[in-house]
Amino acid sequence: MNFPILSTIIFIPLVGSLFILITKGSDKNVEKNSKYVAIFTSVTNFLLSLFLWYSFDRSTSNFQFVEEKVWMDGFINFKLGIDGISILFILLTTLITPLCIFSGINSLKFKIKEFLIAILVLETLMLGVFCSLDLVIFYLFFEGGLIPMFLIIGIWGGPKRVYSSFKFFLFTLLGSVLMLVAIISIYWITGTTDVVTLLDLRIGEKYQYLLWLAFFSSFAVKMPMWPVHTWLPDAHVEAPTAGSVVLAAILLKMAGYGFIRFSLGLFPLASYYFTPMVFTLSVIAIIYTSLVALMQDDMKKLIAYSSVAHMGFVTIGIFSITKQGLDGSIVQMISHGLISAGLFLSVGVIYDRYHSRMISSYSGLANIMPKYAFILMIFTLASLGLPGTSGFVGEFLILIGVFQTSVITAIMASLGIILAAAYMLWLYKRIIFGRLINEQMKVMKDINKAETYIFAPLIFLILYFGFYPDPFFSTIDISVNELIKNYQIDLNYHLGNQIK
């Protein structure tokens, strides 16, 4: 039995949050100590996950670091394990969480202790999602994330926080309960919820469609896909900066991960069958939400709609079921995690100084905040997919992938890139360039050291993967190949059955 490194990574934040919970003393001391504990645990966790990446074996498609313990006697085991796809998401989570903690410490004014507890618990649950190899465990972590996120939006959010947090909670819960029905049905159909076993089994044709739809309902809400995306702009606008960052960078990726792991892996026939529907919804999402994004007055809302559009690319890439498409989707998810985190943090910077998210409140910031203008430019260009940034790699690969499956979808999706350039550049132009109209803004300071440290790793990674994305591909290569191979074999088997 090896050292249970996955459980350690998952539960370290939880232990950290327990420590914060029991800190006692004067308010100031408690605040200081809980900050240290939170930073310490989240950074330790990041280092541990780097070690995990280092010791990860890139030459096999099997699940690694597998841990299995009896959990519900006789029918469900607590099973963890990762492959090339999940490890990237683990790294993303452990990287973004410390950044959120830094940003929260910088900008939040009250209840910092509770915030740190919530975000650490959330990290545990998100890591659990990417590590679990059992459907029930997956569901447990997937749904559990609602509680801390609900509280983060509701307690530290803006004026309409109650409405947004309720909408977020109920939308996602409603989508997910059907997945629970599907998971239980899978148990009674196949006798197991162990993902590794299920990937080798073939689920009968008559069940696949309904089960796929049930999983889809959950992931589509979480992703979010058009037309169930309406909770996302609300949640983003009201959430505090750190909450928006977690939401955009990690929580949305759980759905994409779910599509890859479960929809494609368990229901190849249904995935094949429903691909046109997914393409249609995604294309609508890309074009429609891009147009909506053009018309926003609120910066956070604009970025939220752009997230929906970018996630549309991800779903297209996943369901193109080609090597390039899947690689592209995974890269796109990671890079969107970095870019959207950067964008929301950038909005947070000026919001902390001027307390407005309206685009019209700002103009000519380049005159007083040159460093900030430079940083925002990198994120803006990365978001619209400029070559040399990680955003380009993802979208380019997705388009190559989908071009092989459906030319029309590829053409329509390409429109989205143009629109993305339009709304992002326009946003940039309106707030950074021009004259400094507002006299009050002259007192605004350029970004300070702490903020620079938060942005530096994001910018570095975006550019690094933009110029040299190989570390991505060498990690996911074998797992994606295996996924597509299994998918083709299973699909041919099912299609052969249907012809008979």
Place this chain on the structure above:
Amino acid sequence: METIFYILPELFISGAIMFLLMLGVFIKKSFKLVNLLAILSLVFIFALVLNQDDGTVKIFNNGFIIDNFSIFMKATTLLFCFFVLISSNQYIKINNIDKIEYPIIILSSVLGMMLMISSYDLIIFYLGLELQSLSLYILASFKKNEEKSTEAGLKYFVLSALATGLLLYGCSLIYGFTGSTNFEVIRANLDTSNVGSIFGIVFIIVGLAFKISAVPFHMWTPDVYEGSPTSVTSFFAIVPKIAALSVFIRFMYDPFINAIYQWQSIVTFLAIASMLLGSIAAIGQNNIKRLMAYSTIGHMGFALAGLATGTNSGLQSTIVYLTIYLVMNLGAFCCIFMLRRENVYYEDINDLSGLSKNHPALSLAFIIILFSLAGIPPLAGFFAKFYIFMSVIESKMYLLAIIGLLTTVISAVYYLKVVKVIYFDKPKKPFETSDDWGLKISLIISTILILIYFMYPSLIFNIINSITVHQ
């Protein structure tokens, strides 16, 4: 003489009731003593019940049964009665209902429940039911100077009398068409093609549904919960549910098991209606006791959903559900008992406003319990629902499962509403911190159980593994 051994718990509790009554009458101001002795006797009877053998024994002309099922249910009844008593101690004192009759009546209702749980004959069942119901009427109107409490007692009495009448009518029909009051004989003689005996079954189900407050026989619940003193409400929400549900299970799985196709659709209807009404009607409530009443109705719907499967796994998941429900409700009522300021207990949800500012620990416990009641993983409430849906889907009752899960989402609305008031709203004046150890311990135990249940989710399952009703 051997039969005496098997009814030792019942005998002991009867003795305790009479002794405490005498004690209370002859010693002045003896509430503290009587209450303490009543609590201690519950512990002792709990030990006596656990001491009984594992095998199934029927005594008194097969009219009284002791099996794993009844032992588990009796033990649960006694355990939760114990916790309800120790957690409501302070409330009783402050509200001047610390009369010696209070613990004694609770003991006698517990005696009635134990008889119900063990009954294997319509007559013994009816005796037990009446004993517990009469005690509950008195309890509901215990705050006799208060209008609402009296009204609650009267309302409960009138409606309950009607339900009991229907139940008795059903019993007589069953007796008429099967020729016996014994469950075993009823099972053998029950002719499912006979309309008369089906009517009997329906009437009995109606009576029992009233007791567990399943829709459409739930009307009394919100009013009685709101009107009764909170200590009585917490008792109502927890202890009688165990006996009523176990009698429900016993009837469905033993004497009426051959009529499963007839009662299955009725129970499914009751389950769906309770889940829907429990979740929708609760949204508009402002009084936390009324909210708990509707929440109870919804939860009973889930318990019935497990029962509606008619399978053994459905039975077990119902028992698991019931147990977790009891723990959650105990915790919720402990939180309600904490809302005291200058000797006044607050019941309005808006009074909770901003609780998290002044009482962080209590608020944390409260939201853990609320999220668990809503069935959000990884808390215990999720596993309760999970087991129910496992067995419901095993029986291929997909409609029931999907409606159940959708009502989970609807019911999340009102639990979230309370969370919102506690965490998102502006703080009000702080409440007094309670120094009552019984209340604190009950709250801590229930919260921790809910929180760490996910570490070993087959805990209750392993205890009740051997329970089957139908032999």
